[in-house]
Amino acid sequence: MIRDARVLQDDFLPKEVVHRHAQMNRLAAALEPVVEGDKPQDAFLVGPSGAGKTCIARYSLDRLEERLLGVDTHYVDCWQHSNRFRVLYKVLEGVGTTYDIHRSTPHDEMLQRLEDLEDPYVVVLDEVDQLENRDVLRELYGIPQITTVLIANRTEDVLRTLDERLQSRLRSCETVRFDAYTNDELVSILADRVRWGLDPDCVTEAQLETIADAAAGNARDAIGILRSAARHAERSEADAITDELVERAIPEARAQIRQKNVERLTSHQRVLYSLICDAGEIAPGTLYDRYERAVDEPRTERTCRNYLSKLRRYNLVAASGEGRSRVYHPVE
DNA sequence: CGTCCACAGGAATAAGTGGCGT
DNA sequence: ACGCCACTTATTCCTGTGGACG
Numbered sequence: 001m002i003r004d005a006r007v008l009q010d011d012f013l014p015k016e017v018v019h020r021h022a023q024m025n026r027l028a029a030a031l032e033p034v035v036e037g038d039k040p041q042d043a044f045l046v047g048p049s050g051a052g053k054t055c056i057a058r059y060s061l062d063r064l065e066e067r068l069l070g071v072d073t074h075y076v077d078c079w080q081h082s083n084r085f086r087v088l089y090k091v092l093e094g095v096g097t098t099y100d101i102h103r104s105t106p107h108d109e110m111l112q113r114l115e116d117l118e119d120p121y122v123v124v125l126d127e128v129d130q131l132e133n134r135d136v137l138r139e140l141y142g143i144p145q146i147t148t149v150l151i152a153n154r155t156e157d158v159l160r161t162l163d164e165r166l167q168s169r170l171r172s173c174e175t176v177r178f179d180a181y182t183n184d185e186l187v188s189i190l191a192d193r194v195r196w197g198l199d200p201d202c203v204t205e206a207q208l209e210t211i212a213d214a215a216a217g218n219a220r221d222a223i224g225i226l227r228s229a230a231r232h233a234e235r236s237e238a239d240a241i242t243d244e245l246v247e248r249a250i251p252e253a254r255a256q257i258r259q260k261n262v263e264r265l266t267s268h269q270r271v272l273y274s275l276i277c278d279a280g281e282i283a284p285g286t287l288y289d290r291y292e293r294a295v296d297e298p299r300t301e302r303t304c305r306n307y308l309s310k311l312r313r314y315n316l317v318a319a320s321g322e323g324r325s326r327v328y329h330p331v332e
Numbered sequence: 333c334g335t336c337c338a339c340a341g342g343a344a345t346a347a348g349t350g351g352c353g354t
Numbered sequence: 355a356c357g358c359c360a361c362t363t364a365t366t367c368c369t370g371t372g373g374a375c376g
Contacts (some may be wrong), residue, residue, distance in 0.1 A: 323372035324338050
């Protein structure tokens, strides 16, 4: 029943982008000057996750490379590469000069190589708000050949921690806003994937609507649910996806993401996480007390606060209330 | 209504790690 | 073998903030 598994993968890039023409055009317009040999405008794509930002950015890079020889482009996921070295390394990778780069290569040399570039270079920095050290942004902005396309959930999260100069520069670049997809849009995106990769008629319109509803505007989640349901159907050698499989796939797709994140935690972080899960809702002070008693050599409170912000970044826990009335609770 | 305190998170610092060049 | 360089993690110190409480 799965004819082409690739179209259900996270990194699949459709040949045509639907429902995002306005954003496509704005980004294309910002980059357009490069065709005439001028400096393109930096761009900033903002919006909730799964709203098509990454997709549009990658798509635009592909179109640009198609049209124009002698422009380099590259995509960097700052979630996976969250420090200066890794970002610079990935950026250099895009122009194929990493053959003799290693951990202890001075940053100056890496930057020098970028400054020596002959051709314009467009870099997408996805999830830029996950960057631990923003110095690298300033460094990249200092290189005239490089045009950046930043992607983040919220503009303010990125701007907040930057100095004045960089802030004003970022404010003046082309900002393209994305909203979450509507249910109808999600259904049509899912229908496309079904058409390209699954047997026709193996899933009903009503089922796609159920999936779209559960995904709450997030296309990545929606496709994840569809993928999970299709895999189960295939494993049980059914020739269609049943309603029951869809219902099961909804929590499962979420659990998979959570599982992946929990695996990336250290043992101390996991203790905090399970304490929060057990309590359902817990005040910071109580949490630290219990943590101190739960482990042999407890870390300091400050370190735990760092752990907690990591748990929040991974979307495992959330905090509500400010100041003294703050409580942590698990997500979902 | 003002004070106090728990809490968040920035900055500086120290100890430990890993891979490289000499 | 050794020092270097940059990274990572944890810690100490500190400031700003908003709700609780007298």
